[in-house]
Amino acid sequence: MQDLAHHILDIAENSVRAHASLVVIRLQERPSEDLLRLEIIDNGEGMSEEMRRQVLSPFTTSRTERRVGLGLALLAQAAREAGGDCRVESTPFHGTRIVADFRLSHIDLKPIGDLGETMLVLAVGHSDTDFALEIERGGGLRRFDTQEIRASLGDAPLCSPTGLRVLRGHLGEVLGTRPTHPYGLKESPNAC
């Protein structure tokens, strides 16, 4: 995975496979603690304590539980390479919370990447799941929420031209970028 936005897409796909109806993705930048914290919180089926302990290891999972594989192990590796770590909290039938910490100043911290494209692909790809993105940076909070967008669109699906236009508009406002290319939102590296 070349950037954090790709990891986020991958982990949020796990949440969908765990039948979550809501996935909250939270990015917090805390320069005073030299910390970038990524949280992915879902209300899916969760996992057992045994599964939770094994889930960061790449080779213990997929045979009986297809919904978790290399993805979390790769995120944990990316966090550790940037001087941080990754942990998983989960309650069966209630949901899962993944927390990945990175040192903001670390030279091996991956770029954030294109969060707009990740959110667009998640929102369009899963009509039964809602996704929220919360970015806390410099004392401000910016929020993107597909529940609001679906409510404003009514019956029009998100993958229709109208739906895509509305989605891109919202994402542009939240991420501070304007859609400039028909093939997706482009933003500068590390623009969080």
Add this chain to the structure above:
Amino acid sequence: MARLSVQSLNALRDQLQAERAGREGKCRATVIVHMGTCGISAGARQVMTALLGALEERGIADVAVSSSGCAGMCSREPMATVQRPGEAPVKYADLDEKKIVRVLDEHVIGGSIVKEYALAMGSERAG
């Protein structure tokens, strides 16, 4: 065969309902982009964005796009499945941004399978 769980039955039901909706002609076609860890690493997100951009450019509203998990052939990712009403689903492999737009124009819209990129007809088992 692995023991069936409630989750795998639910997944199977969702898949069948989606396929039936496609076959019943509510949409011109359904395109499923496989978005497993393997697919994402190989460029599935870019493939899906290219597809959405092309749909938007062409003003097409009756093609359903969705994501699913790994199709089981990680070395051939990015992959996508095209399902047109009343026809067998077709799986495309080794896709990129240009190939998916060609699949959209020739298969989804035009109705003829792009044989160069097609891997197989049919769908993998759920669960």
